[in-house]
Amino acid sequence: MTDTSNLKMLGSQTEQPQNPDEAILETVPYSGTAEAPCVVRFTCPEFTSLCPMTGQPDFAHLVIDYVPGPKLVESKSLKLFLTSFRNHGAFHEDCTRMVGRRIAQATECRWLRIGGYWYPRGGIPIDVFWQTGPMPGDVWIPDQGVPPYRGRG
Amino acid sequence: MTDTSNLKMLGSQTEQPQNPDEAILETVPYSGTAEAPCVVRFTCPEFTSLCPMTGQPDFAHLVIDYVPGPKLVESKSLKLFLTSFRNHGAFHEDCTRMVGRRIAQATECRWLRIGGYWYPRGGIPIDVFWQTGPMPGDVWIPDQGVPPYRGRG
Amino acid sequence: MTDTSNLKMLGSQTEQPQNPDEAILETVPYSGTAEAPCVVRFTCPEFTSLCPMTGQPDFAHLVIDYVPGPKLVESKSLKLFLTSFRNHGAFHEDCTRMVGRRIAQATECRWLRIGGYWYPRGGIPIDVFWQTGPMPGDVWIPDQGVPPYRGRG
Amino acid sequence: MTDTSNLKMLGSQTEQPQNPDEAILETVPYSGTAEAPCVVRFTCPEFTSLCPMTGQPDFAHLVIDYVPGPKLVESKSLKLFLTSFRNHGAFHEDCTRMVGRRIAQATECRWLRIGGYWYPRGGIPIDVFWQTGPMPGDVWIPDQGVPPYRGRG
C-alpha cells in the first residue's frame, strides 16, 4: 500500500498557487524500487503561460515521461503546479525545460523527458524536446506519438 | 468530342497574369446539356493572396463545386486565374467570393458554391462558405468534407 | 437462385476489349424485384484513361451506386468494361458520365449515380458527380465518403 | 425484467446450424413498446459465405439497424444464424437481403435496414444497402459510417 502520510493537499482544501515558485510538488514513496523499473507518463493537454515579450497567452500540449527513483509525484500537486504557469511569462524553450527540471528535482527520478508541443502563433509552431540525460537502457518508453502540426486542407 | 477551337492558352506559351483583373477564364462548350446535369468540383490546396492591411501573405485551401450550364471552365486558364491572386490584397471574405463570382460569370453556370478554408493567422482561422443561390434539387453534391481546424496535441 | 444462363463470359476465356465501344456489359436477372428495393455500390479504385489533348494517362477512383430494375450487372463484364478505357481518350466530365450512362442503359436500372474522383494533374484535381435523375425516395443510399483531396503535410 | 422463458438456446449446449434454413432466430418480448421507440444496431465484422459460381469464400462486414416491434432478437441465436452462412452459396445481393429479411420476419419489427460491405474480389468491391421500407419519421438512426473502400498508397 502506498504510504501517503506526508501528503498535505490530498483531501484538504488547497489554494491554487499563483506562480511556479509558489507551487510545491509533493511526492509519495515509490513501492516498486526493488523490482524492474517502470515508466510513468503524464499528459497535460491544456497548459498555458504568457509570452514574456507581449503578455499574450501561449498554449501547449505537454507530455512528460519519467523513471521513478525513490518517489512518485503526487498528481493533485502536479496539477496545481502546472496550473501555476497561467500568469507566468517565459519563452517556450525556457518554460518547457522548467516544467521538466522541477519534476525531476522533486522526485529525484532516474530520468525524465518532456515534450512541449506549442500552439502556433503567427503560423510557425514550435516544439521543444528535452531530457535529463541519455535514455536508460533497461526501461521501455514508447514514443509520445503526438501528430505533427499541419495547416489546412 | 469537346469543341476546343476557341481556346487560346492550351498548348501555347502563356504568360502568368499579374492580378485577377488581368486573368481571363476561358471556357469550352459543355457536351452534356441534353442529359441529366452533373456537378464538377475543383480543389485548390495552395491558394495564396496578400492581407490588404499588412501585406503579409495569406493562404487558403479552396474547394469549388459548380453545375455547368452551356460552358465548362478550361482548367489551364483556371489555374492561371487562381495563381493571379498571389500579389492581390483582399480580405478573406472578399477574396473567396470574388473567386466564386468570376467563375460563375465566365461559365454562366446554373449554380456554384465555394468553400475557402484559410490558414490561421494569430490562432483563429476563418472559413468562408458562399453559393450563388439555393442548391438545385436535381443534382447530387457531396459535402466538401474538409476537416475542421484544430490546435495541437 | 440467380439465373445465369445468358452469361457468356463467366468461367470462359474472355478477351480484354480494347475500347468501351467493343466492351459488352452483361447482366443477370434480379431476383428481388418483388420486395423492397436495394442499392448496389461498386468501387473501382484503379480506373485509367488517356487525356484527349496530350495522350498522357489520367487516373481516377470511381464509385457507382445504382438501384436495380429487372437486371443486375454481371461483375466480370463490368470489370472488362472499366479496363477498356485504358487507351481511350476523353475529358474527365465526358468519361465519368459515359461510364454511368452505359451501366444505366445495360441494366435498365431505376436510378444510378457515379462519383469520379480524379487524380491531380498540375495541382488542381477535378471531381465529377453525375446521376440519372433525382434520388428515389424509398431507398437508403449512404454518402460515398471519399475524403477530399489535399496537398502535402 | 425481460421475459426469457421461451428461450431454448441461452445457457444450454447448442449446435451450430449448418445452413440458414436450419438456423432459428429466437426472440424475447420487448419491454419498451409503451414508450418512444428505440433503434438497435448489430455489427458483424466477420460474416462469410461462399460464391455460388466458384465455391470460393466471400467475406463481408454487416451492419443491421432495426426498430423493434413486439420482439427483440436474442443475440446468441442471431450469432448462430449469421455463422450458418459459412457454407452457403449465394450472390452478394441475395445474401445481404436474406439476412435482413429473416431478422425482420422473426422480430415482426417496424422497420429494418442492412448494409453489406463485401471484401473485394478482383479489385472491385460491392456494397449492398437494403431496407424494408421508408425510414420511420419518429426514430433516430445515425448513419452506419463504414468508410469507403480504397486501394493502396
Added chain:
Amino acid sequence: MTDTSNLKMLGSQTEQPQNPDEAILETVPYSGTAEAPCVVRFTCPEFTSLCPMTGQPDFAHLVIDYVPGPKLVESKSLKLFLTSFRNHGAFHEDCTRMVGRRIAQATECRWLRIGGYWYPRGGIPIDVFWQTGPMPGDVWIPDQGVPPYRGRG
C-alpha cells in the same frame, strides 16, 4: 448567475449510491429559458453494468443530448448516477433507455436522446439509439459521430 442553493452534493462529502434507484439526479435552474434554446451533450466513455443472465460485466460508451427546459442536470450527481449502474444487471436495450428516461424525468427537459455504444461480447456488438420523441425543429444538434465498430487489421 446560476442558482445553486438547492444543491446537496457539490462541495460536500457524498457517498456513491449502490444502484440506480438509490441515486438522485440533482438539478439547477436553467438561466437561458427566455432566449433561443441550446443543446447540451454529455459523453460517458466508461459506463459499466452487469449482464442480467450471466453476471458478467458489460461496458458502454454513452452519449446523451438534451434540450433543457426549466432545469439543468448537475454534473456531479449525474456522475454518481452513472456510476451506480456498476453492479446493476440489465439488458443493453433496457439499460440505455433507463439512463435516458431518468435524466429526462429529472430535468423535465423538452427533448432528450441517448446513444449507447456497447463493447462487443462474443464478436457482435450492440448499439442502442433512443429519443423521447421527434427532434425539435428549432435547435441545432450535430450527429454524435461515434465511429462504427470494427474488428481487427
Added chain:
Amino acid sequence: MTDTSNLKMLGSQTEQPQNPDEAILETVPYSGTAEAPCVVRFTCPEFTSLCPMTGQPDFAHLVIDYVPGPKLVESKSLKLFLTSFRNHGAFHEDCTRMVGRRIAQATECRWLRIGGYWYPRGGIPIDVFWQTGPMPGDVWIPDQGVPPYRGRG
C-alpha cells in the same frame, strides 16, 4: 474595398481587456450585402475560463458560424474578446451562449450558431450547441465536424 475607417484597434497598441464586459467587439461594414449571402466560420481551439464554483480553469474548443448582415466582426477585437474570458467564472452553458450572443449583437447578423466543445473535468465532458434561431434556408453551412470525445486506447 472594405471600409476600415471606424476601427480603433487594428495597427494600434491595444490593451487586453480583463473580462468580457470590458471587451469591445469592433466591426467593419460588409461589402457583400447586395449579393447572395455567405457564411463565416471562426475556430478558437484555445478558449479558457474559470469554473464559478471552484475557481479551477476550464478549457474549450469553440466553433462559431454566422451569416453576416450589415457588419463583419473585426478579427483582432474578436480575439481580445475571447481572451477576456480567461479569468471570468461561468458555467459551460452560460459561457458558450454568452460568446455567441455578444457576437450576434455586435454584428447584427442574420443568424449565428456556436458549438462549445469543453475539455473533460472528472471524466464526463460537456458540449453546448446554441443558435440564434432556425438555420436560414438560402445559405450553405457545413457541419462543424469536431470528433466526439473518447477515453483512452
Added chain:
Amino acid sequence: MTDTSNLKMLGSQTEQPQNPDEAILETVPYSGTAEAPCVVRFTCPEFTSLCPMTGQPDFAHLVIDYVPGPKLVESKSLKLFLTSFRNHGAFHEDCTRMVGRRIAQATECRWLRIGGYWYPRGGIPIDVFWQTGPMPGDVWIPDQGVPPYRGRG
C-alpha cells in the same frame, strides 16, 4: 496439439473471483519451445479498478506482451483474473505492475511488458509502462501503438 489436461476452468462453470488474490492464472504447456521464440500480445480495453484514496472507479486500456517460456497463460483464467480487479483499490502504478508481475510469475515467461493507458481523472491522464527486464534480442515485438491522449477539438 496443445496439452490441456490440467485446465480446471475451460468448459466448466467457473465463479468470478472477487479480488486478484482469489484469482488463479491457469496455464497450458507451450508447444513451441524447440523452435524460434514467439511473442503473444493480449489487449484488454475494459480494465477497471478502484482508487485507493477515494473509492471512485478507475478505467484503463491494458496491452500485455510476453515471450513464453514453458507455459502459455490460459485465456479464460486470464479474463477472470483481470475482471477480479473490479473492486480492488490500488494506485495506477501499483495496479499496472501487479497485473504484469502475476502473469510473469504464472507463466515463468522469458520476458513480459505491460502498458497501462489510464482514462483521465481531472484532466491529466497517467500511462504506466513496465517490463520484467531488457527486451530480448531475438524476438520481434511491434510497438503497442496506442495513440496518445488528447483533449478536445
Added chain:
Amino acid sequence: MTDTSNLKMLGSQTEQPQNPDEAILETVPYSGTAEAPCVVRFTCPEFTSLCPMTGQPDFAHLVIDYVPGPKLVESKSLKLFLTSFRNHGAFHEDCTRMVGRRIAQATECRWLRIGGYWYPRGGIPIDVFWQTGPMPGDVWIPDQGVPPYRGRG
C-alpha cells in the same frame, strides 16, 4: 523472365485443399539472387480457422514478411494454402507459427516473420508475432503498422 515451368496450378483447374496438410505451396525460382536482397510482404485480411476446443470459427488478419533465398512462393498456391485452414482446429499461437513455418520451409527463405492479428473472442484479443530468427542486417523491412485493437467510442 521468371521460370514458371514447374508450376502445376497456375492457369489450370485447381481444387481447394481441405486442410493444411493437403495443401502444397508451389514455388518459382527467384531471379534476384545475384543482387542485393529484397523483402516480400503478403497481407491476408481474411484468414479463418476453427477453435480446437469449441469448434467456433476464429478470424485473423495475417501479415507475412520474408527475404527470398532461391525461391519465391507462387501466389495462387499460397492463397489455396491459407484457405485450407478454414476447417482446421488449432490454437492462435500454433496456427500462426504453422503458417510461417510452412512458407519458410517451402521457399528455403533466408528469413521470415509473421504477425497474426486475431479478432477478439470474449473481449480480449490475442496477437502472435513470430520470426525464424534474428532479422538480417542487410535488408529493409518496414514495420507492419497494423493498428492496435480497441473497444468502442
Added chain:
Amino acid sequence: MTDTSNLKMLGSQTEQPQNPDEAILETVPYSGTAEAPCVVRFTCPEFTSLCPMTGQPDFAHLVIDYVPGPKLVESKSLKLFLTSFRNHGAFHEDCTRMVGRRIAQATECRWLRIGGYWYPRGGIPIDVFWQTGPMPGDVWIPDQGVPPYRGRG
C-alpha cells in the same frame, strides 16, 4: 545554379517511350556534393504494368528514396520512364527491382531503396521492399509510412 545544359527533354516536345528499354533517364549534376548528404524521395501513386501471365493490368504505389552521388535524376524523364511500364509485363518482384536498379544506375547514387505497394489481386496484396545495400549511417531517411493493406469494415 543547377547545370541543365545536357537535358534533351525539358521544354521540348518529347514522345512517350513505349517500354522501359526505350526510356532514357536523364540526369543533372548535383550541386551539393561538397556538403553533408541529402536524401530525395519520389512518390508515384499511379504506377501500372501488366501481369506477365494473364495480361491483366497491375497497379502499384511506388516510393523511392535515394542519396545522390554526382547526379540527380531529372523529373520529367523519370515520369516518362515510369509511364513506359504501362504495357510491360513483369512479376511484382521483378518490376519493383527493375525501377530501382535503373534509377540507381543512371544516377550513380550512393544508395537507393524502393517500396512497391501493389494493389490486391485476388485478396492477397504483395509489397516488395528493395535497397541497393545497407542504409548509409550519415543520412536521415524517415520511414515511408504507407499504411498496411486492409480489407473492409
Added chain:
Amino acid sequence: MTDTSNLKMLGSQTEQPQNPDEAILETVPYSGTAEAPCVVRFTCPEFTSLCPMTGQPDFAHLVIDYVPGPKLVESKSLKLFLTSFRNHGAFHEDCTRMVGRRIAQATECRWLRIGGYWYPRGGIPIDVFWQTGPMPGDVWIPDQGVPPYRGRG
C-alpha cells in the same frame, strides 16, 4: 530571463525582405547551455518559392529540428526569412538545403535537420531530407511524422 537586447525586429515595424539574401536571421542567447541539451522544432506549412525553369510557384511543408548551441533563432526573423523565398527561383533540393544551412550558420547550432515535403507537380512529388551531420547521441528527437503523399480515393 532571455537576453533580447540585440533584437532589432521584435516590436518594431519591419519590412518584408524580398529574397533570402536580403533576409537576416536574428538570434537570442540560449539560457540552457549549462544543462542537458534540448531540441527545438519549427513547422512551416506554407512555404512557397518559384520553379527556376518555368517561373511557376512551388509549395512545400517544411519541418526543421535543431539542437541549440549558444544561440536560439528569433522567431519573427525566421518567419520573414522563410517568406523571402516567395519570389526566389530554385530547385527543391537546393531550396531545402539552403533553408537548413542558413539557420545552422546563424545559430551556430550543434546539429540541424530539415524535411522539405513538396506539393506534387505533374503527379510525382519530391521530398528532400537533409541534416548537418550524424544525429547527436544525447538528445531526444521524435520523428517528424509527416504522412506520405498519396493520390486519390
